[in-house]
Amino acid sequence: MSGAALAPDWLDAPGDLDAIDPRWWPDTARRDDDGCLCIGGVRVTELAARFGTPLYVIDWATITAQATAIRDAFTRALADVGSAVTVYYAGKALLTSEIVRCMRDLGLSLDVASGGELAVAVAAGMPPARIGMHGNDKSYAELRAAVAIGVGTIVIDSLDEIDLLVAAIGDRAAETGERPARQRVRLRVTTGVHASTHEYLATATEDQKFGVALADVDEAVARIRSHPELEFVGLHSHIGSQIFDHAGFDAAIDRLMAVHARLSRIAPVPELNLGGGFGIAYTEADSPRPIEEIAHGVAARLARAARAQGVPVPRIAIEPGRSIVGRAGVTLYETGTVKDVRLGDGVERVRRYVSVDGGMSDNPRPELYGAEYQVSLASRGSTAAPALVRVVGRHCESGDIVVQADWLPDDVHRGDLLAVADTGAYCFSLSSNYNMTPRPAMVAVADGKARLLVHGETIETLLARDAGIAGRIQREGDA
Numbered sequence: 460m461s462g463a464a465l466a467p468d469w470l471d472a473p474g475d476l477d478a479i480d481p482r483w484w485p486d487t488a489r490r491d492d493d494g495c496l497c498i499g500g501v502r503v504t505e506l507a508a509r510f511g512t513p514l515y516v517i518d519w520a521t522i523t524a525q526a527t528a529i530r531d532a533f534t535r536a537l538a539d540v541g542s543a544v545t546v547y548y549a550g551k552a553l554l555t556s557e558i559v560r561c562m563r564d565l566g567l568s569l570d571v572a573s574g575g576e577l578a579v580a581v582a583a584g585m586p587p588a589r590i591g592m593h594g595n596d597k598s599y600a601e602l603r604a605a606v607a608i609g610v611g612t613i614v615i616d617s618l619d620e621i622d623l624l625v626a627a628i629g630d631r632a633a634e635t636g637e638r639p640a641r642q643r644v645r646l647r648v649t650t651g652v653h654a655s656t657h658e659y660l661a662t663a664t665e666d667q668k669f670g671v672a673l674a675d676v677d678e679a680v681a682r683i684r685s686h687p688e689l690e691f692v693g694l695h696s697h698i699g700s701q702i703f704d705h706a707g708f709d710a711a712i713d714r715l716m717a718v719h720a721r722l723s724r725i726a727p728v729p730e731l732n733l734g735g736g737f738g739i740a741y742t743e744a745d746s747p748r749p750i751e752e753i754a755h756g757v758a759a760r761l762a763r764a765a766r767a768q769g770v771p772v773p774r775i776a777i778e779p780g781r782s783i784v785g786r787a788g789v790t791l792y793e794t795g796t797v798k799d800v801r802l803g804d805g806v807e808r809v810r811r812y813v814s815v816d817g818g819m820s821d822n823p824r825p826e827l828y829g830a831e832y833q834v835s836l837a838s839r840g841s842t843a844a845p846a847l848v849r850v851v852g853r854h855c856e857s858g859d860i861v862v863q864a865d866w867l868p869d870d871v872h873r874g875d876l877l878a879v880a881d882t883g884a885y886c887f888s889l890s891s892n893y894n895m896t897p898r899p900a901m902v903a904v905a906d907g908k909a910r911l912l913v914h915g916e917t918i919e920t921l922l923a924r925d926a927g928i929a930g931r932i933q934r935e936g937d938a
């Protein structure tokens with residue numbers, strides 16, 4: 460077994476290299492008799508031949524199952540405490556028109572974070588009343604668009620934004636000559652609870668760009684309530700991402716409910732938005748608790764806090780993104796150079812670098828957050844011994860790492876297809892054209908069929924954006 464000394468602590472010794480671990484592979488991932496990986500009943504060799512690589516592959520069964528499971532877990536848990544939930548899918552995780560329609564048809568609402576995401580939501584047919592819009596610096600134009608569309612709720616992020624929104628509503632009314640409907644708004648607050656994987660730490664003050672501090676909430680809500688065109692429906696909080704249990708939510712709920720109760724004594728506050736952040740397992744190192752347990756924990760804490768404050772249990776909203784789409788996504792790459800690099804650290808150690816035809820332009824999370832992923836040989840089975848590898852991209856950065864460490868068969872070679880698991884969330888959304896790299900296509904797979912969700916870019920797509928080149932082509936065409 461080569462390279463074992465370089466394996467990180469959390470990486471299990473290799474067992475069956477062909478095994479498909481359901482913790483990070485999509486529900487429908489299987490191997491054919493020849494060892495080829497199939498997702499949604501489609502062989503990855505067929506996908507690569509038809510759509511090229513790199514390729515984002517989305518297992519529709521997993522997306523549907525995850526959205527349904529989260530919706531149902533929270534619906535049941537809140538019903539048990541006499542309340543209800545609105546589930547907003549956080550579109551920032553992965554947004555295409557088909558995904559919006561899928562969420563709509565499952566009864567979910569949609570959280571958008573920009574005018575662009577709002578445009579996709581509307582074009583895809585999400586009812587405007589089911590759209591929530593947040594963002595720390597929404598422009599006047601974005602607020603105007605949201606008001607014109609009739610977006611259900613706008614999450615106000617600063618005192619300054621109250622005036623901007625009121626101006627947008629007034630200008631719209633002046634233009635149409637219609638009396639504006641009251642705009643439902645929430646207020647984003649920073650609770651001082653920082654949730655991360657296994658821990659949360661509470662601080663008295665927050666040093667980040669989102670929302671207003673708890674100490675400023677009363678003034679902000681009073682201002683909102685002073686405007687008849689605004690309807691204050693509740694507080695909004697998002698404590699972080701990759702949260703594995705309900706401890707962080709418990710701490711946030713206690714703080715939020717104290718303020719919620721104070722505001723309720725002035726006028727009714729029907730809702731409380733707890734944001735998203737439910738974690739998923741990318742590797743052995745991650746152990747998220749089941750969503751039912753988190754939902755019940757949240758509901759129980761909410762009921763307890765409401766009792767303690769002497770107010771009714773509010774309706775809650777949640778905004779899951781990663782937990783719905785993360786495990787549904789797999790990225791397919793073609794293997795290029797395979798090299799054994801002598802580490803030159805005095806001990807005879809060699810790390811195998813396996814290069815693939817993508818990298819940080821289709822998934823910058825390893826560079827941004829040190830994110831870890833799991834990889835598998837996808838185009839064939841192999842009986843070769845396991846070798847510890849580092850999968851790297853083809854970009855001009857030494858930090859362009861796709862998978863820090865995992866086991867692949869020792870005979871992996873140029874032309875093999877590799878599949879990286881758990882790439883449904885924040886990969887396509889964060890992709891770039893670094894090194895003038897065209898961004899990959901995205902396909903959905905289900906019931907033995909693949910359908911294109913997003914066209915891949917080509918070099919021509921990129922050249923067309925360069926005004927000098929596009930202009931020259933145009934002029935030559937005109938001549």
Ligand SMILES: Cc1ncc(COP(=O)(O)O)c(C=O)c1O
Pocket residue numbers: 549551552570593697699700701734735736737778779780781782884
């Ligand atoms: C306000 C808000 N809601 C929801 C989400 C979704 O988080 P996740 O994808 O971790 O569930 C985010 C992500 O950062 C967010 O900022």
